[in-house]
Amino acid sequence: MSTLNPGADRLKAIARSITPPMIGLGLFILLWALVSANTPTIPTPGVTFTSAVELFSDPFYNKGPNDMGIGWNILASLERVAIGFGLAALVGIPLGFIIGRFRFFNDMLAPIISLLRPVSPLAWLPIGLLVLQKAEPAAIWVIFISSIWPMIINTAVGVTRVPQDYMNVARVLNLSEWKIVTRILFPATLPYVMTGVRLSIGVAWLVIVAAEMLTGGIGIGFWIWDEWNNLDVAHIIIAIFVVGIIGLLLEVLLTQLAKRFDYDAR
């Protein structure tokens, strides 16, 4: 019967794809409720929800530099990530191209990259504070240094993985180095570059919370620290959700963007 009714079939398909995540979320909230019932310091899901409604009913108030709405804090963090990540892309992607294209530069820079890449991003903060003298650029510096590696490495790998066929075309046509880069290497490498960008944004968003906790000022990381000092645990839990949801949105956005540039997936 239902096969004769495409509308019902579609409803079934939607139900099938939505049910498991809903059960997962339900179990998560149940677990949270159980924990909070046995731990008086952890607010229940209900209390947290009420608090969140209150918080987001006025996200953009401004009562001086130490008391601003959560909206301002989120925007401040996003701005830092954008600047730090943007600078990292400006440096990292061209550097990745050079490393991937020229054996000499690869051999020259590989040891430095291998040495610096595993360093925890926050280890760079003191250097930033020392050199840049201010908290704001130091936080951006931490974002820059932590998000540059995936872009360098993925771009370089992408360049070395350009199919030999395409390079043969370049050789047979006698393309200039400029044309090889713009007409062959860049489009062929773009999917790899986008993977690097996606990973970098993820790292940047991870790091910003920790960096802001240390540098202070305004931003979602500092906001969490501030609420910890106020002992407002519901707000801390809300902030965790906010950070998670924004991270997820960035990921989805960039995955969609990457799909548009991937000539293989079309």
Added chain:
Amino acid sequence: MNAYIQLDNVGMQFNTKRGPFIALRDVDLHIQKGEFVSIIGHSGCGKSTVLNLVAGLLDATTGTLLCAGREIKGPGPDRAVVFQNHSLLPWLTCTGNVLLAVEQVFGKSESKTQMLDRAHRALELVHLTHANDKFPHEISGGMKQRVGIARALAMEPKALLMDEPFGALDALTRAHLQDELMSICAATQSTVIMVTHDVDEAVLLSDRIVMMTNGPSATVGEILHVDLPRPRERLALADDAAYNHYRHEVLKFLYEKHHKTAA
């Protein structure tokens, strides 16, 4: 003794991890302008190496290679290559792929519209006008190979080098493209070197068939002149005594004189 493409005493040695590997030795081959020459042999006989040497993708270890009286040093647009796997750039349309080649040859002397016109005419020559603005992933394998041929022809090369151009296609598409290639060559008077392992293809298309001995250190075994009148009709030739004689000669060379046990 003024051949258009001239290989004298050419040898090719590759340095592998297990020591030097001599792929070719003493290859002498003189090709006249407008001639269609096939190179045939078992796999691993170095026939693609010969083509890559003429293309300039490889440097010969010994001997001299000339094209139109000039030494071949590296690849150049005067020797256009049609690759077996079409090698179209997937982010460019058919026109874009052909245009990239056209710009390399005519970029300094012609306007953008003139070059676009050249690209369109080349695609028209292979009957692909309807696919001008399609991307390679939107067209069939045979059509891709035709774009590859259009790209090569659009450069107005001195020589067209084809490395098993129809090897990856099904038999019907292959026959169709062979017929098309014959009429294009008749119209453009192209000089062609084609690597193939298909005996019928070699006899049907060629003025001369170069038969290679087995590698390592392969060389030119015999050269067969195919003296069949053009235009050639595959249906009529199927029962033609001369055609079958040539076909037999090639088969005899490949399976009697230089038989290779299956690798």
